[in-house]
Amino acid sequence: MIRSLxxxxxxxxAPLLRRHLARRLPQGKEEAERIGExxxxxxxxxxxxxxxxxxxxxxxxxxxLLPLIAALTARQPDLTLLVTTGTVTSARLLAxxxxxxxxxxxxxxxxxxxxxxxxxxxxxxxxxxxxxxxWPNLLGEANRRGIxxxxxxxxxxxxxxxxxxxxxxxxRPLLKGFRVVxxxxxxxxxxxxxxxxxxxxxxxxxxxxxDPLPADETALAELRRALGAREIWLxxxxxxxxxxxxxxxxxxxxxxxxxxxxxxxxxxxxxAPEIAAELRAAGWQVARRSQxxxxxxxxxxxxxxxxxxxxxxxxxxxxAFVAGSFRWQGHNPFEPALLGAAVLSGPQxxxxxxxxxxxxxxxxxxxxxxxxxxxxxxxxxxDAQAAGARARAFAGAERAGILERILAALAPVTDPPTxxxxxx
Numbered sequence: 001m002i003r004s005l006x007x008x009x010x011x012x013x014a015p016l017l018r019r020h021l022a023r024r025l026p027q028g029k030e031e032a033e034r035i036g037e038x039x040x041x042x043x044x045x046x047x048x049x050x051x052x053x054x055x056x057x058x059x060x061x062x063x064x065l066l067p068l069i070a071a072l073t074a075r076q077p078d079l080t081l082l083v084t085t086g087t088v089t090s091a092r093l094l095a096x097x098x099x100x101x102x103x104x105x106x107x108x109x110x111x112x113x114x115x116x117x118x119x120x121x122x123x124x125x126x127x128x129x130x131x132x133x134x135w136p137n138l139l140g141e142a143n144r145r146g147i148x149x150x151x152x153x154x155x156x157x158x159x160x161x162x163x164x165x166x167x168x169x170x171x172r173p174l175l176k177g178f179r180v181v182x183x184x185x186x187x188x189x190x191x192x193x194x195x196x197x198x199x200x201x202x203x204x205x206x207x208x209x210x211d212p213l214p215a216d217e218t219a220l221a222e223l224r225r226a227l228g229a230r231e232i233w234l235x236x237x238x239x240x241x242x243x244x245x246x247x248x249x250x251x252x253x254x255x256x257x258x259x260x261x262x263x264x265x266x267x268x269x270x271x272a273p274e275i276a277a278e279l280r281a282a283g284w285q286v287a288r289r290s291q292x293x294x295x296x297x298x299x300x301x302x303x304x305x306x307x308x309x310x311x312x313x314x315x316x317x318x319x320a321f322v323a324g325s326f327r328w329q330g331h332n333p334f335e336p337a338l339l340g341a342a343v344l345s346g347p348q349x350x351x352x353x354x355x356x357x358x359x360x361x362x363x364x365x366x367x368x369x370x371x372x373x374x375x376x377x378x379x380x381x382x383d384a385q386a387a388g389a390r391a392r393a394f395a396g397a398e399r400a401g402i403l404e405r406i407l408a409a410l411a412p413v414t415d416p417p418t419x420x421x422x423x424x
Contacts, residue, residue, distance in 0.1 A: 002170045006136050010111045017109050028270050029088060031106075040108035040117035047080045047103075050416060053124035053147075055084045055107060057133040060207075060332060062090040064153060065130060067209040067403055070099050072414060075407070082122055086133070089268065089307065096308045097214070110135040119145060126413050128152050130206070131184075132160065134174055143177035150180040150413035152406065153206040154192050157329075157350060161191045172196035180413050182206075182406060185354040201409060205334075205355060208395075209403040212338045213311025223316055226295045230259045233377055234317035236310060236336070237267040239327040243275050245370055246321070247284055250300060252374035257381070259297065263313055265304035267324060267331070272305035279303075314339045318384035319377060325349050326370055330356070333365055337395040342380040342387035344368060363387075364394035 010017075021038055024030045034043055052072060056062040062085055069081055083098075084107040085091055094104050105122075108114040115138040126148040129139070132155050142149060156164070164171040175181070175197040182201050183189035189200035235246040243264055250262040266275055272290060279286045279301055287293035290305045304313050314320055320336035325346030333343050333355060343365045349356045359365040366387075368376035380387055407414075 002167050003136065003140070003173070006170060007112055010137060011113075014111060017111060021109075031088060031091070034106060037106040038109055038114075040114035040121075042105065042118070042121040044103055044105065046122055050076065050079045050125045051082055051122060052079055052414060053082045053084065053122065053127040054130070055127070055133070056090065056130040057085065058087045059090045059093055061085075061130045061133075061153075062093055063210060063332075064207045066097060066099070067211060068128070068152070068206065068406070069102055071403055071407055073099060073101050076414075076416070082124065092307050107135075108138070110137045112137050112141070115141050119147075125416070126150070128410065128413065129178070131155050132157075134171070136170055136174060139174045139177060143173070148413045149178045150182070150410050151175075151178040151192075151197070152182050152410070154181055154183045154197070154200065155188045155351075156191045156195070158191070161195065164195055168195070180410055182409055187354065203405045203409055204398070204402040206402075206406060207332055207334050207355075208398045209406065210334070210338070213314060213335055215309070215312040215315050219309075220312055220315055223295070223312070227261065227316075230261050231257050231381055232261045232263060232317045233319040233321065233381065234263045234265065234304075234313050234341075235321045235323050236265045236313065237331045238264055238323040239267055240271070241327045242323050243279060244282070245326055245373065246323075247279055247282060247301060249373045249377060250284075253378060254300070256378070261295075261299065261302060263302045263304050263317055265310055265313055269305045269307060272303055275305075276303055310335070311339070314341050318342060318388060319344060319380045321345065321373075321377070333359060334395055334398070337364060337391035338399070340388040340392040342366075342384045343391050344376055344380055346370065346373075358398075359391070359394055362390065362394045364391040 021030055025032055037043055054065055056065045073079055081102045083094060083102060083104050086107050091104055108118045119141060124147055127142055128150045130152050175195055181192060181197045182203055183192055184205050186202050189202050192200045246262060246264055254260050276286050276288055285298050285300045286303055287295055287299045288303045288305055314336045320341040320343055322331050322333045322345045324331040325348045329351040330349030332352060336343050345367055347367055347369055356365060366376050
């Protein structure tokens with residue numbers, strides 16, 4: 001009954017969905033020339049041969065897919081991978097770092113006619129779904145067509161679990177449709193199993209398999225020359241309201257640390273003009289990287305408002321605050337740890353609770369409330385080398401062998417059958 005109601009509601013909602021996309025266009029949240037992809041209209045031809053479909057909703061999921069993409073294409077030379085995402089920022093990230101034999105399309109909105117059009121065109125031989133974005137029409141249609149499905153790095157918050165439990169007849173067939181379910185940790189596995197997933201496994205977090213974020217060595221050297229001996233700390237992936245907190249921490253530290261530079265890398269770079277205006281109105285000397293603003297001795301806050309350069313700033317700053325942890329539910333602390341930064345975060349880290357708990361047990365991360373932030377930054381600036389070494393050691397130990405374990409578990413989904421299905 002619920003499945004039928006959902007399908008009927010999404011069928012009737014076509015005008016609303018079109019208006020929704022139209023509102024997102026002027027906000028920079030959709031690409032006008034590719035808007036047809038959101039209606040299941042492919043903008044690329046399907047290549048011949050085997051095609052695997054990987055879906056990651058946004059930037060974090062897309063980044064976690066990169067090592068899996070490289071490994072799958074290396075092991076299957078005749079395989080092309082289609083990666084779908086739902087955000088412009090994730091599409092841009094993939095364009096910068098996409099491995100060979102990988103295509104990108106935006107995921108169609110979850111209306112039956114649009115997902116059928118998408119699947120009719122691409123005819124994937126298998127599909128891997130990352131983390132938690134479960135669309136009933138799309139996954140239901142893929143399962144109906146017999147496409148082997150795998151869930152990778154599966155996670156559900158306690159709140160999402162409660163909501164899905166109210167629609168058990170909708171979620172259970174979706175989860176049962178996954179031949180292989182790999183959960184981020186035991187808590188996620190239990191939540192997925194309670195909603196119908198078959199034998200979830202815990203082999204480790206796919207994010208641990210990631211290579212260190214890349215950086216342009218020339219740009220890194222130029223920034224180091226411009227900064228000289230100045231003390232630096234980074235606030236990475238900030239959300240609305242957090243930039244003011246970072247600026248306040250800078251103000252609390254500046255008298256004892258003359259020349260201190262605070263680097264702020266917003267999660268959504270399209271917010272940069274607004275952030276710069278707010279900080280300048282508060283009296284701060286701000287330089288924007290995207291505008292080519294010079295870093296001068298008077299610069300107090302450097303706004304790292306470019307795409308794909310977070311690896312550069314993790315290498316540059318000895319202390320990295322992982323934001324989204326005062327105004328959201330946290331971001332991935334593994335990326336700065338892998339590069340040897342001393343890792344700091346706020347207390348709201350529900351999306352990455354298992355990673356933070358294990359890092360804290362290893363002395364590889366510091367959690368601080370808003371009022372404690374200046375003191376925590378100051379302590380890590382004094383102990384950055386040792387704290388960064390602990391973070392790097394944790395990351396190295398967690399990373400060892402994880403990709404091989406995940407690939408082996410996914411083989412029933414990703415490996416070609418004895419006789420491939422014919423392609424039209």
